[in-house]
Amino acid sequence: MKPLLGISLKVTSAVVFTMMSATLKTLAARYPVGEIVFFRSAFALLPLMLWLGWQGDLINAVRTRNVVGHFKRGFIGTGAMYLGFAALSYLPLHDAIAIGYASPLIAVILAALLLKETVRAYRWTAVGIGFVGVLIMLSPYLKVGTFGGDLNAGPTLGAMLAFTGAFCSAGAMIQVRRLTETEKTGAIVFYFFIMASCLSLCTLALGWRMPDSTDLALFVLIGILGGVGQILVTQSYRYADTSVIAPFEYTTMIWALLFGWFMFGDLPTLTVLIGAAIVAATGLFIVWREHRLGLLRTRALQVAPQRPGV
Numbered sequence: 001m002k003p004l005l006g007i008s009l010k011v012t013s014a015v016v017f018t019m020m021s022a023t024l025k026t027l028a029a030r031y032p033v034g035e036i037v038f039f040r041s042a043f044a045l046l047p048l049m050l051w052l053g054w055q056g057d058l059i060n061a062v063r064t065r066n067v068v069g070h071f072k073r074g075f076i077g078t079g080a081m082y083l084g085f086a087a088l089s090y091l092p093l094h095d096a097i098a099i100g101y102a103s104p105l106i107a108v109i110l111a112a113l114l115l116k117e118t119v120r121a122y123r124w125t126a127v128g129i130g131f132v133g134v135l136i137m138l139s140p141y142l143k144v145g146t147f148g149g150d151l152n153a154g155p156t157l158g159a160m161l162a163f164t165g166a167f168c169s170a171g172a173m174i175q176v177r178r179l180t181e182t183e184k185t186g187a188i189v190f191y192f193f194i195m196a197s198c199l200s201l202c203t204l205a206l207g208w209r210m211p212d213s214t215d216l217a218l219f220v221l222i223g224i225l226g227g228v229g230q231i232l233v234t235q236s237y238r239y240a241d242t243s244v245i246a247p248f249e250y251t252t253m254i255w256a257l258l259f260g261w262f263m264f265g266d267l268p269t270l271t272v273l274i275g276a277a278i279v280a281a282t283g284l285f286i287v288w289r290e291h292r293l294g295l296l297r298t299r300a301l302q303v304a305p306q307r308p309g310v
Contacts, residue, residue, distance in 0.1 A: 006240025010248045013232035018255035020225035021093060022263055023218055028089040031211070034203025036222070037081050041196035043223020044230065048193065051231045052186050061190040069179050073188070074195025077172040081196060083165030090158025092266035094256040098137055098276040099162040101250070104283055105130040106170035114174055122289050126282040133278025138163065140271050185234055193227075246287045250280040 020040075027036060052058045064070060087096045105127050111117040141159035179188050211219060236245050253276055260266040268276075
């Protein structure tokens with residue numbers, strides 16, 4: 001275990017993913033979402049395959065015992081990608097990322113319902129408080145005046161897309177948990193990129209635009225950044241416990257604020273900052289609580305063999 005290395009990799013992955021989102025936002029207004037999803041997924045395969053080949057783990061990327069599970073994860077995850085990318089067309093970068101913080105809270109609920117995981121009162125309380133933070137973030141977009149005259153455009157639609165995308169992301173998390181019981185990490189990531197590329201190709205008939213050389217370079221950059229970010233975050237969990245790594249996911253807000261300010265001149269409202277802080281605080285509390293419970297279980301297992309009659 002090398003916790004400092006794990007933290008460094010996680011923070012670097014947060015920077016890379018935020019760079020990807022910022023670059024994507026520059027293209028979102030000019031190109032169909034399906035086209036963006038295709039380039040992001042297809043070119044992400046390049047660094048992924050190089051990494052798996054370097055590790056000597058390439059064969060595990062195509063070996064699977066759960067094709068149906070990969071299809072479910074790919075379908076749900078691609079839906080999350082579509083919704084998240086579409087939201088960037090209407091929202092400032094930091095707002096879209098902040099609303100996405102609802103995903104881990106939703107995952108707790110889905111884990112209790114679908115995976116039958118035990119969720120104790122502390123976590124339910126944290127989830128409830130977290131959703132108050134989500135509502136605070138959404139409140140500026142829930143006014144009639146922000147609809148832009150209809151439901152087809154405007155920041156309100158963007159907020160709804162981002163929130164629905166958070167639901168899909170939570171569903172994808174649950175499916176990944178199921179897949180990890182039998183599948184290698186390389187296979188899970190590989191088949192997701194393949195599925196997302198194939199599903200996005202189905203939108204070709206809806207009208208894609210031929211990118212010029214500059215935009216094509218940006219599309220390739222988006223895919224490579226996505227692939228590199230995935231590798232970095234995967235590696236980070238090899239060097240440190242989840243309870244150590246997970247809180248650094250919230251550093252994405254720092255980078256989103258910086259990129260949003262320098263690239264688009266966007267500054268967050270106080271309402272969004274307060275809501276994001278509440279959601280981040282509840283997420284950190286859940287991680288801390290689970291870490292404490294894990295320590296208690298470990299101590300109980302260490303003491304158990306010493307008890308008489310065991």
